[in-house]
Amino acid sequence: MTGTHSSPQRASRERSLPPFSGERPGAHVQQIVNGVVSFGVLLSLTDLGVADHLADGPRDVAELARLCEADADPLHRILRAATSLGLLRATDQPDTYALTQEGRTLRGDLADSMLPAVMMAAEPRWLEAIRVLPETVRTGRPALPQPTYEYLADNPGTRALFHRFMRTRTAPVAAAIADLDFERVHTVVDIGGGHGTILAKILQTHPHCTGILLDRPDLVETAAEHLAALGLRDRCEVVGDDFLDYVPPGADLYLLAxxxxxWSDDDAGLILQNVRKAMEATDGPAQVWCVDLLRPTSPARFGPPHMATVLDVRMLSLFSGGHERTRAEYESLMVRNGLEITWLEQFPNDMHLMVAGLAT
Ligand SMILES: C[S@@+](CC[C@H](N)C(=O)[O-])C[C@H]1O[C@@H](n2cnc3c(N)ncnc32)[C@H](O)[C@@H]1O
Structure with missing residues (x-):
């Protein structure tokens, strides 16, 4: 007989598939689908400022509703859902809730608050990038009308949120960088330095250092204001330029965090070649410190995905050619652009520091 859907052989193979975590088939897929609702709960907590209102201790629903300017009944439904997600806990008092350790990270006043990460993920373009991901996969290019950094330039509110998100994400990396040995470093160029989170931490920790922050022209005014507010403006220059065209020479440390x-390998190559030219035009030895995630080479396994796997899909969805690279891919990218990695070190947030010099 031909054209049958399941031969006896195939049926026995299917029967031998192990059950998925002992759950009914589809239960795990349902859990992934439920993630959308869980995200809505997280977004509601964040947007209504629930974590900030619980910062000083438990409150009952009526009081929280008044403080959050929300309707008490729907708010209570969100609080119950947030409790089952481990963000809140119900106390012994009736209808009264407190923050868990995880829920506490949603407070807006913490240097490493998760609030901007939640708000960023809910930003219309970031959400749209996920909705149109299948189309992006078909074409290999983000199915969005504009490159992401141009979109941010045209939407100052989203740009401010993006850089607030970057500041909270980068704060632990900045601390780890500033902890390193700067004895032989005098001038640092922070390439694509954003609001200057890392440069500021270096200058604060190492008073003998001066810096140059290079970023897009639409960003540098705000970066300069941030650095001025920290009293560091006289120790750093702020340059608005395109790093695909130019990187300022004269430093002994070039930071790419x-x-x-x-960026694609071709565009990342342009940046690295500009760094190499700047290093070659500089007297004395200079180094590149590149900080990024390293994508594991081993095949993915079932479990919470590695941050590099998640961010790789984010890059795919938002940045044409952007992707997370393995260690071997970084090594080869550097070599192709006249640089070589001489040191590698693990950093916070699953990041790695890759130190590179001019290829010998
Ligand atoms: C992901 S952020 C990293 C910011 C910062 N280095 C940090 O770790 O917090 C990338 C930065 O590159 C900047 N950027 C993007 N395209 C650029 C370009 N063509 N020339 C200069 N800077 C650019 C962005 O404005 C942004 O500040």
Whole structure:
């Protein structure tokens, strides 16, 4: 007989598939689908400022509703759902809730608050990038009308949120960088330095250093204001330029933090070649410190995905050619552009520091 759907052989193979975590088939897929609702609960907590209102201790629903300017009944439904997600806990008092340790990270006043990460994920373009992901996969290019950094330039509110998000994400990386040995470093160029979170931490920790922050022209005014507010403006220059065209020479340290993964190998090559030219035009030895995630080489396994896997899909959805790279891919990218990695070190947030010099 031909054209049968299941031969006896195939049926026995299917029967031998192990059950998925002992749950009914489809239960795990349902859980993934439920993630959309869980995100809505998280967004409601964040947008209504629930974590901030619970910062000083438990409150009952009526009081929280008044403080959050929300309707008490729907708010209570969100609080119950947030409790089952481990963000809140119900106390012994009736209808009264407190923050869990995880829920506490949603407070807006913490240097490493998760609030901007939630608000960023809910930003219309970021949400749309996920909705149109299948189309992006078909064409290999983000199915969005404009390159992401141009969109941010045209939407100052989203740009401010993006850089607030970057500041909270980068704060632990900045601390880890500033902890390193700067004895032989005098001038640092922070390439694509954003609001200057890392440069500021370096200058605050190492008073003998001066810096140059290079970023897009639409961003540098705000970056300069941030650095001025920290009293560092007289120790750093702020340059608005395109790093695909130019990187300022004259430094002994060139920092590329969270930059390379936004770009294709060709564009990342242009940035690295500009860094190499700047290094060659500089007297004395200079180094590149590249900080990014390293994508694991081992095949993915079932479990919470590695941050590099998640961010790789984010890069795919938002940045044409942007992707997370393995260690071997970084090594080869550097070599192709006249640089070589001489040191590698694990950093916070699953990041790695890759130190590179001019290829010998
Ligand atoms: C992912 S953010 C990283 C910011 C910062 N290095 C950090 O770790 O917090 C990438 C930065 O590159 C900047 N950028 C993007 N395209 C650029 C370009 N063509 N020239 C200069 N800077 C650019 C963005 O404005 C942004 O500040």
């Amino acid at each position: 969270g930059v390379v993964h936004n």
